[in-house]
Amino acid sequence: MAAVKVLEVDITRKAFPSPVSAGAETVAIEDLQFHVPEGEFTCILGPSGSGKTTLLQLISGLDRDYDGTISVAGKRPAEGAPVGYMFQSARLMPWLTVIDNVEMIADDVAKANDLPKTLLEQMELGSFLDTFPNRLSGGMQRRVALARAFVNTPKLLLLDEPFISLDAPVALRLRQLLLNLWADQKATIIFVTHDLREAVHLGDRILFMSSSPGRIVLDHGVDLARPRTAESIEVEEYRQRLLRQHPDVLEGVQQMESDAAKGTDALVTSNMG
Amino acid sequence: MTIQLGSRVRAGRPLDPRLFLTGPWVRILSLIALVALWQFASRYADPVVLPSPVRVARAFWQQLTGETLYGLLHFHVGMTLFRASVAFCFSMILGGIIGFVLGRFTRANNFFDGWVILGLNMPALVVGILCYIWFGLGEFALILAVVINKVPLVAITIREGAQSIQPDLLQVAQVYRVRRLTVLRKVYLPQLYPYIMASARAGLALIWKIVLVFELLGRPNGVGFMLSLHFSNFQVYNVLAYAFAFIIVVMLIEAIVLRPLERRATRWRL
Numbered sequence: 001m002a003a004v005k006v007l008e009v010d011i012t013r014k015a016f017p018s019p020v021s022a023g024a025e026t027v028a029i030e031d032l033q034f035h036v037p038e039g040e041f042t043c044i045l046g047p048s049g050s051g052k053t054t055l056l057q058l059i060s061g062l063d064r065d066y067d068g069t070i071s072v073a074g075k076r077p078a079e080g081a082p083v084g085y086m087f088q089s090a091r092l093m094p095w096l097t098v099i100d101n102v103e104m105i106a107d108d109v110a111k112a113n114d115l116p117k118t119l120l121e122q123m124e125l126g127s128f129l130d131t132f133p134n135r136l137s138g139g140m141q142r143r144v145a146l147a148r149a150f151v152n153t154p155k156l157l158l159l160d161e162p163f164i165s166l167d168a169p170v171a172l173r174l175r176q177l178l179l180n181l182w183a184d185q186k187a188t189i190i191f192v193t194h195d196l197r198e199a200v201h202l203g204d205r206i207l208f209m210s211s212s213p214g215r216i217v218l219d220h221g222v223d224l225a226r227p228r229t230a231e232s233i234e235v236e237e238y239r240q241r242l243l244r245q246h247p248d249v250l251e252g253v254q255q256m257e258s259d260a261a262k263g264t265d266a267l268v269t270s271n272m273g
Numbered sequence: 274m275t276i277q278l279g280s281r282v283r284a285g286r287p288l289d290p291r292l293f294l295t296g297p298w299v300r301i302l303s304l305i306a307l308v309a310l311w312q313f314a315s316r317y318a319d320p321v322v323l324p325s326p327v328r329v330a331r332a333f334w335q336q337l338t339g340e341t342l343y344g345l346l347h348f349h350v351g352m353t354l355f356r357a358s359v360a361f362c363f364s365m366i367l368g369g370i371i372g373f374v375l376g377r378f379t380r381a382n383n384f385f386d387g388w389v390i391l392g393l394n395m396p397a398l399v400v401g402i403l404c405y406i407w408f409g410l411g412e413f414a415l416i417l418a419v420v421i422n423k424v425p426l427v428a429i430t431i432r433e434g435a436q437s438i439q440p441d442l443l444q445v446a447q448v449y450r451v452r453r454l455t456v457l458r459k460v461y462l463p464q465l466y467p468y469i470m471a472s473a474r475a476g477l478a479l480i481w482k483i484v485l486v487f488e489l490l491g492r493p494n495g496v497g498f499m500l501s502l503h504f505s506n507f508q509v510y511n512v513l514a515y516a517f518a519f520i521i522v523v524m525l526i527e528a529i530v531l532r533p534l535e536r537r538a539t540r541w542r543l
Contacts, residue, residue, distance in 0.1 A: 060448050085448040091441055095463040095541045104459055105449035132541040152449070 006156050006188040007036040007059065011068035014054060028054045029066075030213040036156075041182060041189045043199035046209030052192045053088075055214065056158045059190070060085050073155045084149035084187075086162040090141035092133040092148075099129040102148045110151050119147040123177060139170035143177065150181050159191045163198075172230055175202060179227075196250070200239050201230045208249055218249045324510040333514040343502060344494065350518050353496040356412065357484045360419035361476055367420065368427025369469065373461075375428060376435020392425035401487045410491040419483050426479070427472045434468030435461075466538050473531065481523060 011032045018024035028051040036042050046052050057063040059070055061077030062085075072081035092101045102116040110116065120129060123143040133141055142162060149157055159178075163171040179202065182189055193199050199206045200222060208218040224238055243250050308326050315325040324332075336346040343349075375382040375389070401418045408414035438461060446456045462469075488497025496519055503511035 062444055062448055080450060083448065085445075087441075087445075089441075091445050093442060093445075093459060093463070095538075096459060100459075104455065105445075105451055134541070148449075 004038045005035045006038045006040075006073055007190070008069070008071045009034055009055075009059065011055075011058065011066055011070070013068070014051070014058065014066040027213040029058075030215055032209075032215045034207060034216055034219065036188055036190065038188055039186050041191065041202060041204045043203035043206045044190060044192045044209060045194060045196060045199050045206055046214060047211045048194065050209040050211050051214030052209060053160055055209075056085070056160050056190065056192060059083070059156075060158055081156070082152060082154045084152065084154035084157040086145050086149045086157070086159045088161050088164055090133070090138075090145040092141060092144055094132065094134055097130045097132055098125060098136070098144050101133065101144060102151055105148060106151045110153070115151050115153075116147070119151055119181075120144070122181075123147050139166055139174065142166065142174055146174065146177060146181070150185060150187070153185055153187070155188060157187050157189045159189065161192055161194065175230065178202070196239050196242065197230070197235060200224070200235050200242070201228055208246075218246060321507070322509060324513065328510050329513045329517070332508075332510040333517060336511065336514050336518075343499065346499075346515070346518055349494055349496050349499050349515075350522060352492075352494050353481070353484055353488065353519075354522065356415060356419070356488075356495065357480050360416045360423065360484065361473075361480050363416070363420045364423035364427055364476060364480070365469075365473065368424040368472070369431050371424065372428035372431025372433075373435045373465070376432040376438075382432070389425050389428060392421070393429070395422075397422045397483050397486065398490075401483075401490055405487075405491045412492075415484070415487045415492060418487055419480055422483055423476055423480055427476065430468050430472040430475075431465060434465040438464050463538070470531070470535055470538070474527075477523065477526065477531070481519070485519075 009032065011029050013027065013031075014029040015025040015027045018026050032055070044052055044055070054063065058066050059072065059077060060083050061081070064078050070077055072083060075081040077083075092098075093104065096104060098120065099116055102120060103111065106116050117126075117129065120126065123146060125140065125143055125147070128136065128140065133144065136144070145162070149159070162178075163174050166174065175198070181187070191199075191202060203222050206218075206220045206222060207216050208220070209215065210217045220242070222238070224234060228235055312326050315323045315328075320328065333346070335341075338345070371385075375385060397418075400421050401415075404414040404418035404421070408417065442460055442464075443456075446460050451460075484495070485497035485500065488495035489501040490497075492498055496515055499515055500512055503509075503515070
């Protein structure tokens with residue numbers, strides 16, 4: 001049986017008005033096609049400025065100004081295809097308690113099944129339901145956002161570098177929670193990252209994007225048995241092999257990773273200070 | 274590090290000059306000092322021009338309970354309170370809606386900005402006179418005049434708030450297709466709340482004062498009317514008695530209505 005395609009993307013062109021000169025345009029995405037079968041965990045990897053976030057905004061329907069077609073579960077994004085979206089920061093309403101933040105977006109089915117509470121308990125936030133987000137740590141806020149993303153059991157989940165600027169153990173734990181939720185709900189996931197190890201750890205498939213204008217330069221199926229462990233030799237070897245096999249495509253990846261590592265270190269230090 | 278800092282503060286407390294004149298009793302003490310100063314000054318002034326606090330208190334009591342030709346103090350304060358509250362509610366609702374629309378829609382803002390500036394700079398007295406001429410010396414004219422005066426002020430404050438709404442949080446509501454009413458209640462309003470409270474505060478102070486002026490101009494009752502009456506009779510003690518009645522009511526509204534509202538809405542803040 002052929003797998004049902006949850007997502008079909010065929011963008012011919014997406015441009016923004018240039019911030020520098022009036023009338024001119026910056027092309028963010030050009031000739032980008034891919035589709036994702038139901039239940040697949042797809043990672044999108046690319047240098048910064050390659051239009052990854054723009055791509056997610058188009059798929060989610062936040063941005064409707066583009067040339068081409070996108071279909072989520074047979075519907076155009078503007079028609080209200082059900083997606084979950086996790087942003088780079090948690091984006092919780094600071095004036096709503098943890099449970100209210102999740103309930104605000106929960107649909108009637110989710111509410112009837114008490115899903116907001118169940119999911120938050122699954123995220124080990126059961127004793128923080130009535131807490132305001134600014135009393136929580138960064139990692140806990142992301143867990144609330146993760147519960148929120150899954151609460152309506154969306155057909156498609158978009159995650160835009162959701163674990164960025166967290167220190168390594170916290171990010172690792174969140175990845176595990178994400179994998180558990182994915183397995184529970186059999187969701188289809190698009191996960192944007194710039195960390196190849198993260199992509200190898202999580203993904204069934206990795207799409208590599210070029211720098212601006214963004215298009216897909218390599219579509220790679222990850223051939224590694226699950227469950228995988230982030231720090232295992234298998235993941236590391238797989239990563240090394242990928243880098244060796246596609247030196248041209250992945251030229252920027254190592255540079256990106258070392259930059260990101262520096263960035264993370266800086267953040268960890270500042271958090272501790 | 275933390276312990277050191279803490280112990281330094283604790284050790285320094287008895288001598289810390291910043292802690293001089295703090296605490297809840299300071300406010301009461303300073304008010305008592307003010308009354309004492311007044312009492313002292315009135316001993317040396319003409320009692321007709323500056324009556325003593327005791328004389329004013331007596332006048333207050335007389336206005337509240339005694340026989341006066343024009344009705345008792347609480348009736349007049351009540352009339353003023355009624356006019357001010359109706360005008361306040363209409364100004365907040367109307368100004369809030371206009372400000373929100375101007376803040377969210379650039380085109381509307383471009384078009385109506387001139388009107389707002391015109392409204393802001395129109396002297397209150399002119400609006401009052403025009404309303405009394407056009408609509409007669411009645412409650413409607415008075416309340417309309419106050420509303421016209423206050424709406425532009427509310428509108429610019431709320432406009433400021435609506436312009437500063439974070440698109441990040443709106444995107445969350447948009448991507449999860451949250452119902453419009455919920456978005457208004459849980460995304461827009463909490464962000465507008467400080468601006469609403471600011472204009473409510475300013476409104477409370479301003480509207481009272483304008484109502485008094487318009488009462489003086491064209492109504493047969495209310496605090497403004499009584500003030501002008503006592504002015505004509507040169508009864509300064511009665512003028513002051515009414516002024517205090519008025520201040521007490523405004524302070525009560527601040528303490529009973531505005532403060533608890535604010536506390537409830539900002540309890541999420543650290």
